[in-house]
Amino acid sequence: MRPRLKDVASLAGVSTATVSRVVNDRPGVSDAVRDRVVDALRQLEWEPSGMRGNPRRRTVGLLVPELTNPIFPAFAQGIESRLGRSGMTTILCTSSPDGVGERVHVEAVADIGVAAAVFVAGTHADTEADHGVYDDLRERGVAVIVVNGRAPGLEHLPAVTTDDVEAGRLATEHLLRLGHRRIGLAAGQLRYMAASQRREGWAAAMAAAGLDADQVVVEEAYTISGGRRAGDVLLDRGITGIVAASDVIALGVVQAVRARGLRVPEDVSVVGYDDSMLIPHTDPPLTTVRQPVDKLCRAIARLCVQAAEGAQLSTTELAFHPELIARESTGPAPA
Amino acid sequence: MRPRLKDVASLAGVSTATVSRVVNDRPGVSDAVRDRVVDALRQLEWEPSGMRGNPRRRTVGLLVPELTNPIFPAFAQGIESRLGRSGMTTILCTSSPDGVGERVHVEAVADIGVAAAVFVAGTHADTEADHGVYDDLRERGVAVIVVNGRAPGLEHLPAVTTDDVEAGRLATEHLLRLGHRRIGLAAGQLRYMAASQRREGWAAAMAAAGLDADQVVVEEAYTISGGRRAGDVLLDRGITGIVAASDVIALGVVQAVRARGLRVPEDVSVVGYDDSMLIPHTDPPLTTVRQPVDKLCRAIARLCVQAAEGAQLSTTELAFHPELIARESTGPAPA
Numbered sequence: 131m132r133p134r135l136k137d138v139a140s141l142a143g144v145s146t147a148t149v150s151r152v153v154n155d156r157p158g159v160s161d162a163v164r165d166r167v168v169d170a171l172r173q174l175e176w177e178p179s180g181m182r183g184n185p186r187r188r189t190v191g192l193l194v195p196e197l198t199n200p201i202f203p204a205f206a207q208g209i210e211s212r213l214g215r216s217g218m219t220t221i222l223c224t225s226s227p228d229g230v231g232e233r234v235h236v237e238a239v240a241d242i243g244v245a246a247a248v249f250v251a252g253t254h255a256d257t258e259a260d261h262g263v264y265d266d267l268r269e270r271g272v273a274v275i276v277v278n279g280r281a282p283g284l285e286h287l288p289a290v291t292t293d294d295v296e297a298g299r300l301a302t303e304h305l306l307r308l309g310h311r312r313i314g315l316a317a318g319q320l321r322y323m324a325a326s327q328r329r330e331g332w333a334a335a336m337a338a339a340g341l342d343a344d345q346v347v348v349e350e351a352y353t354i355s356g357g358r359r360a361g362d363v364l365l366d367r368g369i370t371g372i373v374a375a376s377d378v379i380a381l382g383v384v385q386a387v388r389a390r391g392l393r394v395p396e397d398v399s400v401v402g403y404d405d406s407m408l409i410p411h412t413d414p415p416l417t418t419v420r421q422p423v424d425k426l427c428r429a430i431a432r433l434c435v436q437a438a439e440g441a442q443l444s445t446t447e448l449a450f451h452p453e454l455i456a457r458e459s460t461g462p463a464p465a
Numbered sequence: 466m467r468p469r470l471k472d473v474a475s476l477a478g479v480s481t482a483t484v485s486r487v488v489n490d491r492p493g494v495s496d497a498v499r500d501r502v503v504d505a506l507r508q509l510e511w512e513p514s515g516m517r518g519n520p521r522r523r524t525v526g527l528l529v530p531e532l533t534n535p536i537f538p539a540f541a542q543g544i545e546s547r548l549g550r551s552g553m554t555t556i557l558c559t560s561s562p563d564g565v566g567e568r569v570h571v572e573a574v575a576d577i578g579v580a581a582a583v584f585v586a587g588t589h590a591d592t593e594a595d596h597g598v599y600d601d602l603r604e605r606g607v608a609v610i611v612v613n614g615r616a617p618g619l620e621h622l623p624a625v626t627t628d629d630v631e632a633g634r635l636a637t638e639h640l641l642r643l644g645h646r647r648i649g650l651a652a653g654q655l656r657y658m659a660a661s662q663r664r665e666g667w668a669a670a671m672a673a674a675g676l677d678a679d680q681v682v683v684e685e686a687y688t689i690s691g692g693r694r695a696g697d698v699l700l701d702r703g704i705t706g707i708v709a710a711s712d713v714i715a716l717g718v719v720q721a722v723r724a725r726g727l728r729v730p731e732d733v734s735v736v737g738y739d740d741s742m743l744i745p746h747t748d749p750p751l752t753t754v755r756q757p758v759d760k761l762c763r764a765i766a767r768l769c770v771q772a773a774e775g776a777q778l779s780t781t782e783l784a785f786h787p788e789l790i791a792r793e794s795t796g797p798a799p800a
Contacts, residue, residue: 200538203532203538206532206559207531207532210560220558235554407533408747411719411748412746412748414748
């Protein structure tokens with residue numbers, strides 16, 4: 131006989147309403163009580179209704195472009211542990227530049243027969259890519275959820291994002307408040323939604339301050355060496371503040387600044403983007419715009435559980451506010 | 466008709482011997498030629514012999530304990546891209562402390578029907594764990610490969626490791642050469658093979674220098690706060706050099722040193738373990754013992770390809786030499 135909510139409640143010593151709150155990941159439950167309920171769920175091998183009898187309905191495919199940028203492991207870990215609390219399993223597919231591409235993983239995921247496929251910063255965010263793969267998956271009964279950047283034409287897909295326009299604006303306003311006027315953008319590739327929207331936020335903040343700076347945008351790869359190249363170009367143009375498209379790019383920019391015998395932040399201020407575990411420990415600790423990874427992962431996991439239960443998912447884009455975290459890579463503009 | 470080696474060779478404009486070298490991941494091929502061959506393999510949808518007709522024979526399950534420690538994403542990325550070059554797909558399962566456990570993933574992986582399951586620093590390395598799960602998988606036709614720490618009783622499983630005894634010895638000898646005599650160990654949990662073997666290397670180096678220091682070993686979690694706690698205990702005991710069980714622990718130790726108004730490395734030297742992308746960018750850049758991740762991943766991928774082709778795998782443990790990378794967290798012992 132399958133366990134029921136009240137069996138779980140009885141074992142955990144809580145009400146069925148509390149069990150329901152935990153299963154549906156709603157607030158109002160202390161961590162200690164939540165842990166007790168999760169233990170009871172596991173002990174009784176409880177499965178959410180709608181997923182019974184089909185282990186593949188309890189599995190989610192998660193596709194990320196790479197794992198060397200620490201923001202992607204952060205997403206993977208967050209989604210896995212959120213889903214784990216609801217009795218679901220995540221399989222993670224990572225596409226490195228010289229490894230397997232997204233399309234191969236999509237085939238594998240469809241072959242396995244998961245309930246949902248979650249794409250983080252994938253080709254869905256690339257305005258120049260072919261997007262047929264998403265509808266192929268949907269036709270095979272797999273819900274598709276896209277994270278961070280939904281390109282035009284994909285409005286029929288559920289989407290969870292950090293507000294990238296706001297992220298670009300926050301970083302730029304921080305530098306403006308510190309007195310910087312020549313503020314450059316070490317952008318990622320602008321064919322990607324996230325990069326172009328962050329440029330939009332940067333340009334809006336510059337315009338609001340009466341500044342025009344379209345000549346100081348450099349497109350580069352999301353790597354330390356990409357950041358180093360972008361930094362070199364921007365420093366040649368005399369900027370004093372740099373908004374970087376990722377923390378990894380920002381660390382490359384810091385290298386470029388120091389390679390000229392200049393200091394961060396006394397001579398040049400640098401703002402990153404993402405924030406992950408080691409960023410407070412870098413030299414200098416990076417000022418950055420933090421993605422609210424926990425909130426995104428919670429929203430993504432909730433959509434996955436809904437998909438596993440056979441529900442129709444809302445296609446309203448869920449956009450979350452980023453937050454400026456001021457550390458030591460930014461300071462007053464040089465006189 | 467399925468493509469043959471000579472079709473691939475012809476499309477790539479190389480000899481069949483070169484294609485064979487690429488497919489079997491042997492040296493002697495330039496990166497440019499390798500890329501051309503890999504492109505041709507993909508274009509022709511070539512599959513290694515022995516894997517034909519069964520997509521699951523081309524899939525490998527990779528199980529890691531967590532992704533927040535950056536060494537695990539480094540392994541995942543390395544294995545994925547190596548396998549990708551051989552036409553194989555990796556699905557990654559991560560077990561966070563509050564998420565899904567290893568056993569649940571094992572079920573999922575067995576259900577999917579992969580050719581091999583690779584366990585990195587999993588319960589196979591835990592001398593107190595129940596290891597029945599590995600034989601369950603083997604009985605279901607899945608090859609099992611364990612990475613970093615093979616507990617007693619698992620000698621029948623193929624194993625790939627960084628030599629942990631040597632790692633502990635290298636870190637300790639580095640501090641001894643710098644004049645340190647009171648050298649403590651911020652160890653992980655000693656029930657794990659890797660931690661206990663690194664202690665063995667540390668103790669051997671101390672003994673060779675005529676020192677006895679068993680009172681300065683602290684077992685702690687593999688986190689920054691674990692490192693901070695270990696650092697506090699060791700500093701209370703007057704040590705001047707600390708060998709940490711991971712870079713993440715080492716960063717916590719650095720925090721503990723600075724919280725007392727002391728400096729790294731002028732007052733206390735700290736050696737990490739692992740080395741990954743951001744470690745040269747930490748404050749201070751960590752001196753660390755580097756795991757040869759590329760070499761391990763190459764060996765792991767080769768075993769996976771052999772398993773996919775139905776070969777019997779050797780159970781000789783493949784142990785690779787770690788390397789001391791001296792950066793700025795270590796210096797001469799204080800007078």
